[in-house]
Amino acid sequence: MNAMPFVVGAILILILAYRVYYGFVGAKLATLYDSRRLPSERLYDGQNYYPMNRWVLFGHHFAAIAGAGPLVGPVLAAQFGFMPGFIWILAGSVMAGAMHDFIILLASIRHDGKSLAEIARQEISKVSGITASFAILFILIIAMAGLGLVVVNSLSDSPWGTFTIATTIPIAVLMGIWMFRLRRGKTVEATVAGVILLTLAVIFGSNIAHSGVAGWFTFSHRTLTLLLIGYGFFASVLPVWLLLSPRDYLSSIMKLGVIAMLAAGIVIVAPTIHMPAFTPFTKGGGPIIPGKLFPYLFITIACGAISGFHALVSSGTTPKMIMSMKDVKVIAVGAMLAEGMVSVLALIAATSLLPLDYFQINVPVEKFQAILPQLHAMGFTQSNLNQLSADVGEKLAGRPGGAVSLGVGMAYIFSAIPGSHQLMSYWYHFAIMFEALFILTTIDAGTRIGRFILQELLGKVYKPFRRTIWLSGNLIASGLMVAAWGWFILTGSVSTIWPMFGTANQLLATVALAIGTSFMINRGLARYSWMTIIPMVFVGVTTLTAGYMNIANIYLPQITNAGKQVQGLINLTLTAIIMGAVVIIFIDAVPKWIKVISGKQAVIMDESD
Secondary structure: OEOHHHHHHHHHHHHHHHHHHHHHHHHHOHHHOOOOOOHHHHOOOOOOOOOOOHHHHHHHHHHHHOOOHHHHHHHHHHHHOHHHHHHHHHHHHHHHHHHHHHHHHHHHHHOOOOOHHHHHHHHOOHHHHHHHHHHHHHHHHHHHHHHHHHHHHHHOOOHHHHHHHHHHHHHHHHHHHHHHHHOOOOHHHHHHHHHHHHHHHHHHHHHHOOOOOHHHHOOOHHHHHHHHHHHHHHHHHOOOOOOHHHHHHHHHHHHHHHHHHHHHHHHHHOOEOOOOOOOHHHHOOOOOOOOOHHHHHHHHOOOOOOOHHHHHHHOOOHHHOOOOOOHHHHHHHHHHHHHHHHHHHHHHHHHOOOHHHHHHHHOOHHHHHHHHHHHHHOOOOOOOHHHHHHHHOOOOOOOOOOHHHHHHHHHHHHHOOOOOHHHHHHHHHHHHHHHHHHHHHHHHHHHHHHHHHHHHHHOOOOHHHHOOOOHHHHHHHHHHHHHHHHHHHHHOOHHHHHHHHHHHHHHHHHHHHHHHHHHHHOOOOHHHOHHHHHHHHHHHHHHHHHHHHHHHHHHHHHHOOHHHHHHHHHHHHHHHHHHHHHHHHHHHHHHHHHHHHOOOOOOOOOOOO
C-alpha cells in the first residue's frame, strides 16, 4: 500500500471535521458560550489567570496534551495491522477526542477555570467531586512519573538531546519577557527570534555531542531525574507567562514543524506501507500487546484518539488563559485534531518498516527468537535491520517501547528524500531528541495542573490553599506534586504500576464525558447530549472490559507468581479502585440527568455580568 493517499485522505477528513461537524456542534452548543468577561480577565492575577494570545495558548495547549501517547501508542498498536489503528485514530479523534476536549474546556470556563473534580462537584454532587479528585490526582501522578521516566531514558547519556532541550528554557524566558513585558503583544517578533535560536540549538546540538563540552550535558539517570524534578517545580510556581506558556509555544512550533516535514516527506517519498492491513494478532497472542484487538486497541491508542489527560489540561491551565470564546474551538478542537494527525503519521512511519524489522525492534531478543517461526508463517521473511543498524549507528534489535522503531521509521522517510541518504544517523538521533521534547512539555503543564487540584483538596482543610496566587500554598502543593512523581521515578516503582495507566487514562475520559454530559443536560441541552453520551458509552464499555480482562488475565495470575506478587496486587487494587470510581460517578450522574430531562429538577440558567 502506498502511504501518500492515506496522509492526504486523513488531512482532508480532519479539515472537514473541523469545518463541518464542529461548525454544527458549535452552533448547537452556542448557549454554553460564556457571555461574561472570561476568567482570564475577571480573575486576572498575573500568575495563573492571564489573557493569552490565541496562538501562544494554542501552542501551550497542544504541547500539554501531546505527550508520548500520539507517538508511541500507534506504533505499538501496529502489531494488529495498519487499518485498525488508522480507522480508530480518525474516528476517535473526530467523534470522541475533540468533543471531549471541547465540552470540558467550555465547562471549565463557565466554572471560572476550576478543575474537572470541582466541576463534577457542582454539576453532579459532592460525592462525585471527591471521588473524581482522588482518582484524578492519582492518575496524574502516575502519568507524570511514567512520562518523566521516558524523558529521562531518552536523554540519559545524550548530550545532543539534553543541550537542545535545556536551551529551550532560557529561550522561552526571553520570549516571555519580550511578549508580555518589554514589547507587549509583539508575538511575531518573539516567535521569529525564538525559532531562530531554537533552530541554532538543534543544529549545534549535534556538534556538542562530539565536542569537548559534551560532558557538561551528559548526565546519569538519577541526575536527570533530579533536574527534571527541579524544572517541574519551577514551571509550576513561576508566572505562567514567564516560562510555561512561551516554552510550550516554542516547543509546539518545533513539534508541528517536524510533523509538517514528516507529512511532506511521506508525500514526496510515497513510502510503501509494508505492514498488512490486518494481522492474525487481531485475535490475540501478539508479542507486543498480548490481548485481542477489542478492547486493547482502544486503550493502546489513547491520546491520538481520546485521552482523559486532555480533560485535565482543558480544566487546568488553558481555561485560565482564554482571551475570547472564539478561541475555544481553535484551541480545543484544533489541537485534538492536530494530535490525531500526529498519530496517523507515527503509524505510517512505523508501518513503513518491513514487518520483520518492526517486530525485531519492538520485541525483546529472547522472545523474538521464540516467535520467529510464527512470523515467518505469516509471510514476514524479509529483513533490512542490519543495514538500518549500520546506517543509524546503533544496535536496533530488542529495543521495545515504540520510541526506537518510530525514530527509525521517521529517519527512513527523511533519508529517502533526494540528497538526504547519507543523513540517516542524523535523522534518527534528531527523531529521538524530538520524541523527548514532545513528551517533556506534558510534564510541566501536568505538574501545574496537579498543583491546582491539590490546592483545591487542601483548601477544604485550610482555606488559603484555594487561592492559587498564594505563594506559600503554591510552593507546598508544587513540592508535594514533584516529590510524588519524582519518587516513583527514582525508586523505579513506576514500572510496577505504569502498565495500568492506559486503562486508568481512558476511564478518566469516560468520567470527563459523563461530567460534560451533566453540564449540557443541566443547561437544557439534553437533545444534543448524544454528542457526549455515544463516545462515553463506547469508551466506557471498552475500557471497563479491558480493566476486567487485565485483572482476570494478568494481575490475578501475577499474584500467584512469587516474583510478581506485589506488582500484581498493586495493579489489581488500583485498577479496581479506578473502575469503582467510574461506576460511582456514573450511578450518581444518571438519576440527575433523568430528573432534569423529566422536569423534576430545573435547568441551570447561568448569569451574565
